[in-house]
Amino acid sequence: MHPGNKPEANETSKQNSASTYPSMKKVPEHTTEDRAWRGSLSSSISSLGNQPQDMEPLPTDATSHGTQDTTVDGLAINNDDAIAMMMSELMACESNNDTVHEPSLASRAAIIESIRWLGRHIPRCALSQISQHVVNLGNKLVDNTPMALPHVSTYRAALLFIDMSGFTKLSQHLDVESLSKVRMLMIKQHAGMKRSSISVVARTFYCTNVYFF
């Protein structure tokens, strides 16, 4: 017995399919355009060389092949088609997981790494204030509530000023050519010296902030 002859069973099948696969939707009726599109699709599939030649074209009229079992995305299909569509949708969901979440995590990791690098160029107190401001904004970011500038914080502190000398004198005693040869070396060694000072200040004395001028 054709399922179309049992309206109750057909209706139950539709409900089950719709509840199991949320993407399957019921539509009241198909338009002429849908049927024409399905007809042209089936004919194009039949025209493929590796396709079986005895494939019957999908009906262009609902009454010629019985009634629809399930409707997916507005198209009437039978149970086999429903299973095939379900499988394809499951596979599409899996592929979507790969294509959507992985770039999201990757971009998040890249942004965090970039923030960490940029944060090395900003005083720690300023970094903490900015990050707290962003955290406090939370969902209000859509309102684009900026930090009111100028943003001021006052505090009591001990301040140590470390001035290095010798660079200007060195640059004045060397000609341009010699200076160009050794300037990279100077910067390298100067950076080494600065790092040395910074390491003394920041790591062994629990310094709050370091500013460069």
Place this chain on the structure above:
Amino acid sequence: MKFAGDAIFAEWRAEDNEKMSHNISRQESLSPSEKLNLTNCVHTAAVCGAAIVNKCADYPIFAESITGGQGPQVATLNVHCGLGVGEMAGVHVGNEYSRREYLILGEPIDQVSEACDSAKLGELRASAAAISHLNKYQCFKDQLKIEKDAKSAIIASRRQVFFNKKRKATWSMNGRVRKPTKANMKDTYTIPFDQMDLTSLKYFHKILSFYVHPVVVSDELAQMYNPNTRRDGQMAQERHRAEAELRSVFTIFIKPKIDANLSDDPAKNDKTFKQLNDVMNAVTSVVDSFRGHLRQYIVDDKGTFMKCCRWCSNVGHNSSCFSLYLNIRHYYCFYYCFY
């Protein structure tokens, strides 16, 4: 040829009068007596300065030999330090779309500047306010004194320290420099990334980029979108940065004639902060229109300075007919220095 960036400000904030948001974990783990009060801050800064002049004074610079080894000594770098203490303010200035700066201002900046100018190479001098704090750990006969007509006194040199490096608090290193360890490294601020979604992270990244040098930001953005080159591009990145700093540029020093000192009047301070913000935004907008950028914004004892530069790698040094008209409000006056 001038090298900028050869000076360091290091500050120790007192923990007994403010909630330090970035160091709450350490703050909560300490008893009230262990928290770093202002006197402890001054003492720690003094010990730090003494270690620096001991370690970094008369720092030799050696040339590189043909074989890549250490060649003859070509120069000697040196340090001198100043120590101050008092009320300070940290100010974020700028805008929401292009550039920001974090400024510090207050009386201690004037103190350290005077002390550092008075200090000879390899010396550490402290202001009167700092010495009054240091004397709390000195016995009566070893009290530090400031000479007549002087605003500061020497407290350490290359080989000698004139104050007591040990103090009563248990938290300090008691005069000894701690070696950098993983435990010390943990005492750094941790950004709460877990509390930020992707939108917040992007906003945070954008705001941070406003504070950082444009060359660093452009390098970082290029690497962020092509992460495979991150490790391989480390050397290239360093080279690009050095080249960016050394290429031919026109540099402009701008000195707004404003009084940027803190006062006891909050209304006057607010006016000062707003004025600094206006100066920052006005100069940024004008310099941007000339394809230059603001490199430094400093508030120190010599006043308020802004250092801008305009990239001109294709322009020879002789064609220095570069003019810049700053359409700023009438009450700001600027000095221009062209190199």
